[in-house]
Amino acid sequence: MKIPFSPPFIDEDIENEVLDSLRSGWITTGPKVRDLEILSAKLCGVEKAVCVNSWTSGAALVLKWLGIGAGDEVIVPAYTYSATALIVLHAGAKPVMVDVLDDFTINPEEIAKAITPATKAVLAVDIAGWPCDYDAIMKVIASDEVKKNFKPANKVQEMLGRPLLIADAAHSLGATYQGEPAALAADIPIYSLHAVKNVTTAEGGVICLNLPAPFSNEEVYKWMKLNSLNGQTKDAFTKTQGGGWRYDIVSDGLKINMPDVCAAIGLAQLKKYPGLLLPERERVFNHYAKFFNSKGWAVIPPSETTERKSSFHLYPLRINGITEAQRDAIIQKLADIDVATNVHFIPMPMLTLFKGLGYKIEDYPVAYKNYAHEISLPIYPQLTDEQCTYIEEQLEKAYNEVI
Numbered sequence: 001m002k003i004p005f006s007p008p009f010i011d012e013d014i015e016n017e018v019l020d021s022l023r024s025g026w027i028t029t030g031p032k033v034r035d036l037e038i039l040s041a042k043l044c045g046v047e048k049a050v051c052v053n054s055w056t057s058g059a060a061l062v063l064k065w066l067g068i069g070a071g072d073e074v075i076v077p078a079y080t081y082s083a084t085a086l087i088v089l090h091a092g093a094k095p096v097m098v099d100v101l102d103d104f105t106i107n108p109e110e111i112a113k114a115i116t117p118a119t120k121a122v123l124a125v126d127i128a129g130w131p132c133d134y135d136a137i138m139k140v141i142a143s144d145e146v147k148k149n150f151k152p153a154n155k156v157q158e159m160l161g162r163p164l165l166i167a168d169a170a171h172s173l174g175a176t177y178q179g180e181p182a183a184l185a186a187d188i189p190i191y192s193l194h195a196v197k198n199v200t201t202a203e204g205g206v207i208c209l210n211l212p213a214p215f216s217n218e219e220v221y222k223w224m225k226l227n228s229l230n231g232q233t234k235d236a237f238t239k240t241q242g243g244g245w246r247y248d249i250v251s252d253g254l255k256i257n258m259p260d261v262c263a264a265i266g267l268a269q270l271k272k273y274p275g276l277l278l279p280e281r282e283r284v285f286n287h288y289a290k291f292f293n294s295k296g297w298a299v300i301p302p303s304e305t306t307e308r309k310s311s312f313h314l315y316p317l318r319i320n321g322i323t324e325a326q327r328d329a330i331i332q333k334l335a336d337i338d339v340a341t342n343v344h345f346i347p348m349p350m351l352t353l354f355k356g357l358g359y360k361i362e363d364y365p366v367a368y369k370n371y372a373h374e375i376s377l378p379i380y381p382q383l384t385d386e387q388c389t390y391i392e393e394q395l396e397k398a399y400n401e402v403i
């Protein structure tokens, strides 16, 4: 039985929405992006959402808005996909890595230790779709002491008066925190709509605006739209509407807008996300959880408490007491029978670039432990119960053979 790791969900409704865009005579940013922004904002419970062409470019735009540059620090967890830190380097600032908790999320106590007057933002990652402890993080970054030492370098930073809390919500569309969309727990959550994500536009991202007063999320939305399209006062769609050809360039904007033909995929998926695609992911999660719960050697990933509920993006199973080499051997045994699994993530201090910059994995023991024991199992709506059972049995067999 061949089981891929994360194929996209494509049905007739999605094909029709894409065809609609292709046949409309307009395939780049236009009405489909507008509709996707409205629907994303609604799902996330925020006033405004901006669609861009990836999480990474969305984060670049947010850091540009915040005016991040040389001499600034942004706190990130050591355990994440590298985009989280690369984007800080691209902005010319320093990613300050801290260790995570056993549930994979950034450790608020480590944030408290790492924060300095140069800290301009915290990028908290909802690994696998499991929201961070946002209350604890906010308590640290909005404490009287942090506010007192905060050194604003521009108007935006002055208005905020503390580091910005950005959620790397690449995995967590649809997750909840204290009974509400988890998007409401951070200042600016950014979602990824990359091909393997819960909702996809092939490549894409959504920036949700949840800034506190006195910010106007409407004004920030306008700034982000302008600066996601060359700082141009009129987008191409508006310019094509007879007589509206004249435009101006008013800032050094990025060119990171999302095309309509991509937005069409996400729009059709998002319409069936809360009612079908998300519950189907939960079904797969619960199938695995039921099986692995009775195995003393397995650690079930966090999924639901009274405070938080996951978006079931990944199934990061951990196996007690194994070495990294034994974990790799289990993955290979599954690959040999065409069951694709994965590891999320190799902690950044283990990667060449970051080692070269002086980060050392020894400083992040929890990140290393989580990584060494972890195997991500396939989780997506198309996975049948029969396939889940097969994966569970084969994994147990591989475990018994290796251990």
Ligand SMILES: Cc1ncc(COP(=O)(O)O)c(C=O)c1O
Pocket: 054, 055, 056, 057, 080, 081, 083, 084, 125, 168, 170, 171, 191, 192, 193, 194, 204, 205
């Ligand atoms: C945690 C995390 N952050 C950021 C990203 C980057 O997303 P994108 O590929 O949309 O730029 C990813 C992508 O996999 C991710 O897993």
